[in-house]
Amino acid sequence: MSEIQILDSSGRPFKASAYEGAGHGMNGQLRDWNPRSLMADAAILPNLDLGNGRAEDLVRNNAFASNAVQLHVDNIVGHLFRLSYKPRWQRLGINEQDAISFSRDIEQIWTEISDDPSCWLDVERKRTFTMIIREAVATHTRLGEVMAVPFYERSNSPLNTGIKVINPNRVSSPSGMDTDRIRGGVEQNRHGAAIAYHVKNTSSLLYGDGMDFSWQRIPKFTRHGRLRFIHVFEPTGDGQSRGANQFLSVLEQMQMLPKMQKTKLQNAIVNAMFAATIETEMGSEDAFALLGGDTDSKMLGAMLGKIADYHSGVNLKLGGTRIPHLLPNESLNFHSSGNVDNGYVDLESSVLRWLSAGLNVPYEQLARDYKQSSYSSARASILEGWRYFMGRRKVIAARLATQIFRLVFEELVARGEVKLPRGARMDIYQGMAAWTNCEWIGTGRLAIDGLKEVKEAVLRIESGLSTYEKELALMGEDYQEIFAQQLREQKERAEAGLPKPSWIQADSFAPENIPQEAA
Numbered sequence: 001m002s003e004i005q006i007l008d009s010s011g012r013p014f015k016a017s018a019y020e021g022a023g024h025g026m027n028g029q030l031r032d033w034n035p036r037s038l039m040a041d042a043a044i045l046p047n048l049d050l051g052n053g054r055a056e057d058l059v060r061n062n063a064f065a066s067n068a069v070q071l072h073v074d075n076i077v078g079h080l081f082r083l084s085y086k087p088r089w090q091r092l093g094i095n096e097q098d099a100i101s102f103s104r105d106i107e108q109i110w111t112e113i114s115d116d117p118s119c120w121l122d123v124e125r126k127r128t129f130t131m132i133i134r135e136a137v138a139t140h141t142r143l144g145e146v147m148a149v150p151f152y153e154r155s156n157s158p159l160n161t162g163i164k165v166i167n168p169n170r171v172s173s174p175s176g177m178d179t180d181r182i183r184g185g186v187e188q189n190r191h192g193a194a195i196a197y198h199v200k201n202t203s204s205l206l207y208g209d210g211m212d213f214s215w216q217r218i219p220k221f222t223r224h225g226r227l228r229f230i231h232v233f234e235p236t237g238d239g240q241s242r243g244a245n246q247f248l249s250v251l252e253q254m255q256m257l258p259k260m261q262k263t264k265l266q267n268a269i270v271n272a273m274f275a276a277t278i279e280t281e282m283g284s285e286d287a288f289a290l291l292g293g294d295t296d297s298k299m300l301g302a303m304l305g306k307i308a309d310y311h312s313g314v315n316l317k318l319g320g321t322r323i324p325h326l327l328p329n330e331s332l333n334f335h336s337s338g339n340v341d342n343g344y345v346d347l348e349s350s351v352l353r354w355l356s357a358g359l360n361v362p363y364e365q366l367a368r369d370y371k372q373s374s375y376s377s378a379r380a381s382i383l384e385g386w387r388y389f390m391g392r393r394k395v396i397a398a399r400l401a402t403q404i405f406r407l408v409f410e411e412l413v414a415r416g417e418v419k420l421p422r423g424a425r426m427d428i429y430q431g432m433a434a435w436t437n438c439e440w441i442g443t444g445r446l447a448i449d450g451l452k453e454v455k456e457a458v459l460r461i462e463s464g465l466s467t468y469e470k471e472l473a474l475m476g477e478d479y480q481e482i483f484a485q486q487l488r489e490q491k492e493r494a495e496a497g498l499p500k501p502s503w504i505q506a507d508s509f510a511p512e513n514i515p516q517e518a519a
Contacts, residue, residue: 040241069142071365081134147171196217197220
């Protein structure tokens with residue numbers, strides 16, 4: 001008798017896996033779970049438009065989805081995205097003092113340009129620099145990527161460089177057909193590096209999706225090497241051409257949550273709609289017999305009308321103290337809404353925890369529910385979310401901001417409005433990374449107990465584990481601005497005859513009795 005063998009889908013003898021997850025599982029639960037191993041583009045691009053459309057629809061109509069996007073914007077960017085310019089002066093061959101002076105000049109020029117209410121950086125003249133970054137973070141959360149086109153046009157503005165924000169939905173392969181070199185509208189070289197983007201032209205129609213069926217090819221760089229198209233996303237796989245939006249893992253649950261709420265609300269309304277009902281023991285057959293056996297609806301309607309006239313005549317009241325007078329065989333039954341919750345709050349909380357895990361935002365902030373949180377648990381949740389937000393700030397917001405800053409810096413140097421320090425051994429094209437090295441300061445970390453966290457910051461500084469620059473950056477402030485303002489305030493207080501601030505008089509910061517040898 002031949003040995004019995006179990007064959008797999010390829011006709012080869014089936015071999016049990018050392019990992020339970022790669023086998024059939026206990027009692028065969030995993031037998032029908034056979035997903036394909038796919039490259040990043042094969043997993044994302046076939047349903048890219050549908051996934052993006054669903055995510056945007058959720059953000060428009062779902063309060064929790066809208067809140068999730070806003071949490072990303074507020075925690076990553078905040079009300080002001082500050083430049084902290086730090087050229088690598090050792091690499092450039094300039095001394096430190098010249099580098100500090102140069103940094104202050106650049107930061108002042110940048111602040112004047114980026115925060116100008118005339119919105120010179122935006123070709124549409126609608127957004128300041130901070131607004132561009134806020135919109136970019138919101139777009140990345142909804143669609144998984146950020147796209148923009150830099151322009152260089154002669155104009156009456158103080159800056160010829162302008163940024164045109166591009167909706168990623170406009171980028172697609174011509175006629176919707178991907179090829180070996182054009183995937184999702186991104187044209188690539190043989191190594192997978194982007195060399196051009198195919199963007200749908202906007203439509204002049206009043207309604208519709210706002211896009212024509214014609215495409216414009218925009219190179220990644222100009223022939224002079226200047227950046228022509230900005231595309232920012234965080235790849236998660238080999239050869240990935242487009243980004244995946246943040247909502248893909250929770251679209252189903254997030255779509256069902258409003259339906260659950262509406263169904264529960266309707267149930268509560270129905271239960272509360274009738275406070276009392278009048279019931280009669282007379283069935284329909286008895287009623288028809290009373291009417292002479294005629295089942296005509298007109299006769300039944302006439303009888304019900306007479307009953308209603310009777311009730312109206314005796315002035316039945318439910319909200320008053322009058323005892324109702326009913327017809328024979330009638331009874332008055334009172335109803336209560338019962339348990340309207342019936343476990344729904346726990347179910348909703350479970351769904352929201354799923355959503356918070358998928359969207360990488362703290363549950364308390366997503367659900368706006370702090371009633372069961374202690375100081376320790378809320379702080380742990382917010383710090384965990386803060387670590388994620390800082391990663392997004394560095395990879396998405398700061399990367400986009402630095403690319404825009406480079407374009408502006410290049411123009412300012414080319415026009416002679418910025419003079420490089422003397423002695424530099426590299427021009428801006430030889431040392432672009434060194435000349436445009438910078439950090440970006442966004443919103444500060446949320447402080448649950450301000451006193452405890454200030455003490456913590458002071459201890460870190462005094463023990464040498466941190467600096468004023470880092471601690472003030474956690475608060476969303478620039479330490480140089482704070483120090484300069486403190487000096488101005490001290491001078492003004494002295495001129496006005498006011499005492500020094502208490503923190504200056506404290507012995508731990510400024511001892512009154514300094515030994516002579518130490519002085």
